[in-house]
Amino acid sequence: MDEQKTPIEQVLDFSEEEVYLAALVEALLFSLGGPVSRKELMAYCSTTAEKIDRAVAFLLAYAPGRGIVPVVSGDMVELRASAVASEIIEKARKESYNRDIGRAGMEVLAAVLYRGAQTRAEIDFIRGVNSAQTLRTLTTRGLVRKIANPKDERQFLYEPTTELLAHLGVAKASEVPEYLAVRTQLDDLSKEMQNK
Secondary structure, three states: OOOOOOHHHHHHOOOHHHHHHHHHHHHHHHHHOOOEEHHHHHHHHOOOHHHHHHHHHHHHHHOOOOOEEEEEEOOEEEEEEOHHHHHHHHHHHHHHHHOOOHHHHHHHHHHHHHHOOEOHHHHHHHHOOOOHHHHHHHHHOOOEEEEEOOOOOOOEEEEEOHHHHHHHOOOOHHHOOOHHHHHHHHHHHHHHHHHO
16 A cells, blocks of 8 residues: 555545445454454455455554554454543543442352353353443453453453452462352253253
């Protein structure tokens, strides 16, 4: 792409089809909430590497002045907050740290402590409600973290962090109070619900 062109001029060089694909890629990156490989983007969008590269190029050309920007590292692409929003994001994070995590946060922490690493869907199933916002809050606070799911590359698992374990005064999750009894009850409940 011609480096002499302004971002607006670069955007004007894209076809409607390329702009549409870029919108799909941006939506995928946003909804998956983490790094995604070009290969995965190709599979999700049923397209070629060249078209994915053009979609990413569109997002990069369109990024200046926006709050969310694509970040490319090797073969991985993800969305991040832009530098222009860093001050307000830091303010929001500080306010979030000062809030009590509440009952929802305690339920999610219990799920990942007593059941081990869980997908968001599994945590939602245990709680009976959507846990996306709660997981985001707990992740921001460093109490849970996202890891790759070895069984499904399209999903993440959430697990307790060492910071959470240290806060609880235990070296590993199996040392939390009544671990075996609660774990057994949760496993039995899960089997019972799956058999219905």
